[in-house]
Amino acid sequence: MTLITDIRLRRILDSRGNPTVEADVVTESGGFGRAAAPSGASTGEHEAVERPPSEAIAAAREHAVPRLVGEVYAGNQRDVDAALHAADGTDDFSEIGANSAVAISMAAAKAGADVLGAPLFQHLGGTFRGDDFPIPLGNVVGGGEHAADATDIQEFLAAPVGAPSVADAVFANAAVHAAVADLLEERDVPCGKGDEGAWAPSIDDGEAFEIVAEAVSMVQDEVGFNIGFGLDVAGAELYDSDSETYEYSDRSRDTDEQIAYIAELVEEYDLVYVEDPLDEDDYDAFADLTDEVGDQTLICGDDLFVTNTDRLVNGIDRGAANSILIKPNQIGTLSDAFDAIELATENGYDSVVSHRSGETEDATIAHLAVATDAPFIKTGAVGGERTAKLNELIRIADDAT
């Protein structure tokens, strides 16, 4: 363990072309870690606060850097993250910004791993980690807040649940992504890509279901293992709190109709994963849907839980959802993300470690997923900032990090 001797913070580009925070952490014995904050577009209302990067950097330089440099050992993640909380002094990182906090937290973890000469997943999860791998959920068609004039549902996901290895799973998702392009071309549907690299055609959700189901089935036949189908509905973005309805392009649904619609989709497409099917504050509706279909599929809370243990406790008490999305920047530190994963596991909830729609080449989440034995990781299917994580998973499996 060595003392942190320097922290440098800078603005770099994210995948949307927006500025984000990058942190370098240096230690007494020459350990080095670098990490960058991602950024959401369909953010949950209860997430930790992301500040404009230049303000977050200035505030972190003033409040956090003095509490860490010469004071805290890089390998002691709990102390690093406690110092970030103390420096911030709020309960939502609104002073130093969750973007500065998460960049420093992850960079310190990498510096700690560097000092030990261990891969990051092993530093975070211990020596017995690295044999089991998360199943990557690959976004192949998308709309919502991630693309204009595309589907209402935010993400249609390939889920290669039967893949014999993480590399097979990663290539299967890329093949589904390519098959979707072929099917769109056959139908003369022109399209570009959304923020996460998924195809963003101007089609309705019904046509997207047809195309993705066909693409999944074609690739499944080719590869010879089971590929499931999943969704991120991003229900909070569809929900209108004045009318208390979910607003789709072609119709509205009240909460009971929304629950019935999602339950039908689970049946019809044999969905293995459904994220945020309902509004982020409607624990009761989540509980009703989980009651109905929770034994057939994962009902995952993203905006519902925002990687926050208080919100997860509420969900556990009420039987809302059976899995949680883990986004370290939603809560601000790796320790907080770990706490959420541990609480979830103790209560039979699956954890799905996730990227954000605005990303960088940072691959920390691949290590986090392996370190915590998370059953799933959601990190897109193609595109450099997405393949940074997928290729890192392949390297971890190959013992090459």
Ligand SMILES: C=C(OP(=O)(O)O)C(=O)O
């Ligand atoms: C990755 C997601 O999008 P964003 O980062 O925009 O919240 C999501 O909603 O799961």
Ligand SMILES: [Mg+2]
């Ligand atoms: Mg989501």
